[in-house]
Amino acid sequence: MTLSPDDWEVIRLSLKVAIVGVVMTLPIAFGLAYLLARGRFPGRILLDAIVHLPLVLPPVVTGWLLLIAFGRTGPIGAWLDRWFGVTLMFRWTGAALAAAVMALPLMVRAMRLSIEAVDRRLEGAARTLGAGRWRTFATITLPLSLPGIFAGLVLGFARSIGEFGATISFVSNIPGQTRTLPIAIYTALQLPDGESNVVRLAIVSVVLSLGALVASEWLVRRQGGRAHVL
Amino acid sequence: MSFDVAVEKKLGDAEIAVAFKSFTGLTALLGPSGSGKTSILNMIAGLITPDSGHIIVGGELLFGNGTDVRPERRHAGYVFQDARLFPHLRVRANLLYGARRGVSRIGLEEVVDLFGLDQLLDRWPRTLSGGEAQRVAIGRALLSNPSFLLLDEPLASLDQARADEIMGMIERVRDELKLPILYVSHNQAEVDRLAAQVVAIRR
Numbered sequence: 001m002t003l004s005p006d007d008w009e010v011i012r013l014s015l016k017v018a019i020v021g022v023v024m025t026l027p028i029a030f031g032l033a034y035l036l037a038r039g040r041f042p043g044r045i046l047l048d049a050i051v052h053l054p055l056v057l058p059p060v061v062t063g064w065l066l067l068i069a070f071g072r073t074g075p076i077g078a079w080l081d082r083w084f085g086v087t088l089m090f091r092w093t094g095a096a097l098a099a100a101v102m103a104l105p106l107m108v109r110a111m112r113l114s115i116e117a118v119d120r121r122l123e124g125a126a127r128t129l130g131a132g133r134w135r136t137f138a139t140i141t142l143p144l145s146l147p148g149i150f151a152g153l154v155l156g157f158a159r160s161i162g163e164f165g166a167t168i169s170f171v172s173n174i175p176g177q178t179r180t181l182p183i184a185i186y187t188a189l190q191l192p193d194g195e196s197n198v199v200r201l202a203i204v205s206v207v208l209s210l211g212a213l214v215a216s217e218w219l220v221r222r223q224g225g226r227a228h229v230l
Numbered sequence: 231m232s233f234d235v236a237v238e239k240k241l242g243d244a245e246i247a248v249a250f251k252s253f254t255g256l257t258a259l260l261g262p263s264g265s266g267k268t269s270i271l272n273m274i275a276g277l278i279t280p281d282s283g284h285i286i287v288g289g290e291l292l293f294g295n296g297t298d299v300r301p302e303r304r305h306a307g308y309v310f311q312d313a314r315l316f317p318h319l320r321v322r323a324n325l326l327y328g329a330r331r332g333v334s335r336i337g338l339e340e341v342v343d344l345f346g347l348d349q350l351l352d353r354w355p356r357t358l359s360g361g362e363a364q365r366v367a368i369g370r371a372l373l374s375n376p377s378f379l380l381l382d383e384p385l386a387s388l389d390q391a392r393a394d395e396i397m398g399m400i401e402r403v404r405d406e407l408k409l410p411i412l413y414v415s416h417n418q419a420e421v422d423r424l425a426a427q428v429v430a431i432r433r
Contacts, residue, residue, distance in 0.1 A: 121314060124277045127301035128308040129328030129374045139327075143318050 001200060006175075011204055014180040017092055018160035021099035022107070022153060029104055029152060033111035055105040059165025066098060066170040094171035095178045099163045103156035110155055114148020115141070154216040158209050181205050232378070232410030233257055237273050237283035237293075246270065249283075254426035256404050256411040260418065261431030267414040268311065270431075271380045274412065275308045276301035287378050288410055307376025307409070311383045313363035315355035321366050322351040328374025335407060341369040345399060361392035368396070372403065378410040379403070385420060393420075400424060 003011070036048055054062050070077040070088050080086045088094035118141055126136040164182040171178040173187060185201045188194035236249035246266040250257075259267050272278045274285055276292065276299060284294025292299045315324050325338060325347070342348050345365040355363060364384055371379060381400070385393040397420065404411055404424070415421050421428055 121310070122316060124272075124275075124301070125308070125310060125314045126316070126327065127277065128275050128304070128306050129370070130302050130305075130330070131327070132300075132302050140316060 010184045017095045017099055017180055018157050021096040021160045022156040025100040029107035030111055033108045037112045037115040051108050052105045054102050060169045063166035063169030090171050090174050092177050095167050098166040098170045099160035102163050102166050103159045106159050107152035107156040110152035111148045114145040118144045154212055157212050234286040237280035239280045250429040252427045256425050258421040258425035258428045259414045260421050260428050265431045267431055268382055271382050275306040276304050305377040307371035307379040309367050309371045309381045309384050313367040317355050321353050325370050325373055336372050345369050360387040381413045383414055
């Protein structure tokens, strides 16, 4: 099996969109996970629900909501355009945003579980040993929740690579900008002679997703962690 | 005076109210399990906040009168019943975790010698036996430059031979480092051997 230049472009774009989307989401997801795991504030349940919304909404609806918010005349889109001259419409950055939003709930869930699993008595022990809140967080809470952060990254990446509905309704199907793997496969399926394209890209999808899972499992084991991504 | 404690705290259905003053090196809190001994230590260490009262250790006001010193500023050397070593750090890093809080009156080498830890330094906490973990925990507390020690049933999970060994180490710490020690136990024999003053806690 040889991949055509077009295939490589699709793969490169998909990786770029997924990696940028997930990396940009990581600190936000961790902050939300920490807030939901540890915070006691009014509106926590509402925040929890909002974070999970992309998981339960039809992706097309999520994409349409992004379109409304980030479109050229949308409240956020107009603001970005006016102040930064930035538009996400029909750009790979928009695809990355769609991937990020769709990956967010999965990432938050994984990270939240591992933050909740951290034994808070260990944090107390660190405090009695002279560590302030920040050092306790950085040396105890954060390292002990690394397996969950890792699992969140992998899940988010896999979700982003597979993202279809929100992306196509938000930023459409533009070769080289927003035509990621699933959208390229869908496009090929529409063509009478697209069969071989579909097969090649489907194999690539399987390899990428499996690769991410295996690589992360290997990394977690190498760290001596007892947690599993799988 | 080493400890001057008078605290009240409602925890769920239980109500803890205790008041004692001690003037000696090692003071024992003796009482059955469930009588709130650990909660008293947690209050002195600053991990839980009393509803009312005061805590003065070595002449320093830690709680009361509007003061509530944060746990990291209390300089408590707290040895927990379950050792509570950090699972992601090797023994050496565990020992040194609190060591940057000023120069301790005892150094790593002394602690390693005193507690026989030289074979354990590169091990992970999960590979240690109960007695080994407890020795590391005591060493970790001593290396954090504490002003006083809180020992929560440090012998509870050990067989008699190990318990005797650690008791001997505690005696040496008591006599050589001259730190005020508050020692929680439900074992009369331990307390008879170690303590000059005993505070009985009833349920």
